[in-house]
Amino acid sequence: xxxxxxxxxVVRELTGLSERQIRYYEExxxxxxxxxxxxxxxxxxxxxxxxxxxxQKLQDGFRTLELKKKPFVGxxxxxxxxxx
Amino acid sequence: xxxxxxxxxVVRELTGLSERQIRYYEExxxxxxxxxxxxxxxxxxxxxxxxxxxxQKLQDGFRTLELKKKPFVGxxxxxxxxxx
DNA sequence: CGTGTAAGGAATTCTGACACG
DNA sequence: CGTGTAAGGAATTCTGACACG
Numbered sequence: 001x002x003x004x005x006x007x008x009x010v011v012r013e014l015t016g017l018s019e020r021q022i023r024y025y026e027e028x029x030x031x032x033x034x035x036x037x038x039x040x041x042x043x044x045x046x047x048x049x050x051x052x053x054x055x056q057k058l059q060d061g062f063r064t065l066e067l068k069k070k071p072f073v074g075x076x077x078x079x080x081x082x083x084x
Numbered sequence: 085x086x087x088x089x090x091x092x093x094v095v096r097e098l099t100g101l102s103e104r105q106i107r108y109y110e111e112x113x114x115x116x117x118x119x120x121x122x123x124x125x126x127x128x129x130x131x132x133x134x135x136x137x138x139x140q141k142l143q144d145g146f147r148t149l150e151l152k153k154k155p156f157v158g159x160x161x162x163x164x165x166x167x168x
Numbered sequence: 169c170g171t172g173t174a175a176g177g178a179a180t181t182c183t184g185a186c187a188c189g
Numbered sequence: 190c191g192t193g194t195a196a197g198g199a200a201t202t203c204t205g206a207c208a209c210g
Contacts, residue, residue: 005098006089007180009120009201014089019202020171028170036093038179040202063169091201093180103181104192112191122200124181147190172208180201187193 001045004034011043015051025054028064085129088118095127099135109138112148 008019015022025031026041031050033041043051058064092103099106109115110125115134117125127135142148 005094007091007201008203010089010126018171020173023203024170036179038202039204040179042094058170091180092182102192104194107182108191120200122181123183124200142191169210173206175206176204178201178203180199182199183197185194185196189190 004042004044004047006043006045006048008041008043011048011051014048015055017051017055021055022051025051025064029068030054030064088126088128088131090127090129090132092125092127095132095135098132099139101135101139105139106135109135109148113152114138114148 006014008022011017011022012019022031023041026033031043031047031054033043033047035041054064090098092106095101095106096103106115107125110117115127115131115138117127117131119125138148
């Protein structure tokens with residue numbers, strides 16, 4: 001399931017998210033789709049799973065930057081309070 | 085692996101065959117990709133496997149029509165001789 | 169910050185046809 | 190029969206920007 005074979009349109013359908021959201025997660029370095037020569041993004045089923053987890057975390061109040069590296073282990077849920 | 089998620093371009097790369105060949109196998113009713121609203125074909129990993137088997141059979145001298153229904157069981161290799 | 173959207177361009181795919189042996 | 194190719198159109202995706210709260 002590591003093969004990067006899907007266009008963003010398929011990922012959109014599988015996840016129910018928008019292309020904007022999917023591209024944004026990449027911009028934040030949370031997912032790493034491949035590209036065709038022409039620049040078209042290609043995703044794997046693993047990516048799809050990851051995208052859904054990211055979205056879930058965002059729902060839980062995380063910010064994308066907090067999801068980098070090992071994003072889904074040993075983290076505390078934070079619904080408010082930005083420190084700062 | 086039944087999910088129809090790949091464009092023909094990806095199938096081309098995975099199989100090494102041409103788009104022409106891939107579309108032709110569909111024309112001969114040997115594979116059944118889905119379609120997006122816009123008419124773009126979508127293939128599964130199963131389809132990819134099937135396509136490779138079809139191609140192999142053609143190499144072995146079969147004709148596409150002979151590959152229909154249960155194409156890969158109980159068949160004799162035929163390298164020449166078309167009856168008739 | 170995370171997401172929506174309109175804009176224009178580019179990559180990808182589609183169909184139907186002609187060609188070959 | 191199985192496959193290549195040039196042709197024109199259509200669907201899909203891309204980037205950069207403005208907007209909102």
